[in-house]
Amino acid sequence: MSTPQVQKENTAKKIIIPLLALIILLVMVAWLAGAFNKKVSPGFEAPSPTLVNSISYVVKSSTEAIFEGVAASITAKQTTIISSRLLARIDKINVRAGDIVKRGDVLITLENNDLSSRVIEAQEQVNAMIARYTEAHQNFQRAKELFNKKIASQFDLDKSKADYQSIKAELTAAKQSLAQAQTTLSYATLRAPINGKVVDRFAEPGNTAQAGEKLLSLYNPLSLRVEAQVREQLALTLTQGQSIKVELPTIKQNIVGLVEEIVPAANTGSRSFLIKVSLPYQENLLPGMYARLLIPAGQAQKLYLPKNSVFHVGQLNFVHVLIDGQSQKRFVRIDTKVKPGFISIISGLVDGDIIVTTD
Known part of the structure; x- marks a missing residue:
């Protein structure tokens, strides 16, 4: 090629x-x-036929009170910190966190050997002064009798009276010293000042208790209440003694409390007022738990539909609306808060719409 x-x-x-x-x-x-x-030629989808065995429901709005939820905390109105007035070694602690105590129960015992010795010494001084007082009193009485009989002089009477009054004063001082020693000894035994529950203990036997240092913390379970910072527009609508709903998500309960106190000064940062609401006793409540105050915030129009009238496609919610005798599918937004057997509609429907539900 x-x-x-x-x-x-x-x-x-x-x-x-x-x-x-x-x-x-x-x-x-x-x-x-x-x-x-x-190819498919463009056109319109034929309207859906009316549902068989269906029930129509006319949408009607109703006026309801609305509530604004405010985050709050459970606190104890009656709390106390147990601390020592003495510098002494801790001998015994009788309680732990969670224990129930009654007023007057012994909680902590400190070493008190030296304090007990002071009490005994003061008691003996009082006993000695009582003996001297008895003798001086008898001498004074005899001096008065002799003076009345013109046997003793005025000088002897005055001297007996002065000795008597001096010893009487010394006896009073000795009794005061004894009372002071007994009071100091009582500081070595720490007792519960209220009926309550032990929150925590901050020392162990053998530790040295410093004066004023906290050793235990207590609270009264019967004095629990709710405290919340409420924005000023809502707070100013509340009055002392007003009933208010309290939501307790942890124990899944809603209870009614009373507005106990409204602090008459706003927080300048958040423009809110501190509201304190008393609660009835609940065994499962503990300080620090989360709560919500449901404060009245006016009225609003609400739409409710039976639950079986709403159906779901994926995460979307639809209803069948009757228009010109034909059922049309319409998207609606529903509220998370529901009534038994009903669902609240946020948007997608208006008064007068006819909803078709299957039997």
Whole structure:
């Protein structure tokens, strides 16, 4: 084969191969675009027929009171910190966190050997002074009798009276010293000042109790209440003694409390007032737990539908609305708060809409 003919064939191949590739590419693009599929002419979907065995429901709005939830905390009105007035070693602690105590129960005992010795010493001093007082009193009485009989002089009577009064004063001082020693000894025994529950203890036997250092903390479970910072527009609508709903999510209960105190000064940062609401006793409540105050915030129009009138497609909610005798599917937004057997509608329906539900 001659060289010119070979060159012509090579040139033809260089042209045909890219052209063939281009044609294949165009065919694939047309196929992906649906050029070889059967075409459907545009038009409107026929309206859905009326549901068989259906029940119609006319939407009506109702006026209801609305409440604004305010985050709050459970606190104890009556709390106390147990601390020592003495610098002494802790001998015994009789309670732990969670224990129930009554007023007057011994909680902590401190070492008191030196204090007991002081009490005994003061008691003996009182006993000695009582003996001297008895003697001085008798001498004074005898001096008065002798003076009345003109046997003793005025000087003897005055001296007996002075000795008597001096010893009487010393006896009073000795009794006061004894009372002070007994009071100091009582500081070595720490008792519960209220009926309550032990929250925590901060020392162990053998530790040295410093004066004023907290050793135990107590609270009264009967004095629990709710405290919340309420924005000023709502807070100013509340009055002392007003009943208010309290939501307790942890124990899944709603109870009614009373507004006990409204602090008459706003927080300048949040423009809110501290509201304190007393609660009836609940065994499962503990200080620090979360609560919500449901404060009245006016009125609003609410729409409710039976639960069986709303159906779901994925995460979307729909209802069948009757329009011109035909049932049409309509998207609605529902509220998380429901009534028994009913669902609250936020948007998608208005007064007068007719909802069709299946029997």
